[in-house]
Amino acid sequence: MELILWRHADAEEGERDMERKLTGKGRKQAERVGEWLLARLPGRYTVLASPARRARETADALGTRYKISERLAPGAAPGEVLKFCGWPSHKGAVVVVGHQPDLGRVAALLVAGAEDAWSVKKGGLWWLSNRERGGGTEVVVRAVIAPDLI
Secondary structure, eight states, X not given: OEEEEEEOOOBOOOSSGGGOOBOHHXXXXXXXXXXXXXXXXXXXXXXXXXXXXXXXXXXXTXXXXXXXXXXXXXXOOHHHHHHHHTTTXXXXXXXXXXXXXXXXXXXXXXXXXXXXXXXXXXXOEEEEEEEEETTEEEEEEEEEEOGGGO
């Protein structure tokens, strides 16, 4: 399975958290990372997004259909995120567009085996996969990308 944890891009401040939209900078971040992703995603992939406007606008940068789920709203538990996206047995790739600190905690759980406060830059992503080796399952870090490096 390929799991791409994509943090929403830069968003405006506001009291109504779920309605915050991307800034001009955020739209550019999402476009750059979206183009990078589309050039590398396998033919079969699923995109799952938080219902927060900033996450949906980030997912829009891919120009493909995606599923919105409350299970990815801010404050999502790492185990629930992994369960929802089918880790580790889903066939194909899953792009999860979500929030901090949720996505950083998912990355830490998969890579280090314990939840921790790892950072994912706004608009950035962690691309992880798994493989069978020596009778066990290993997590492979395929890429960690920040929008300012593309």
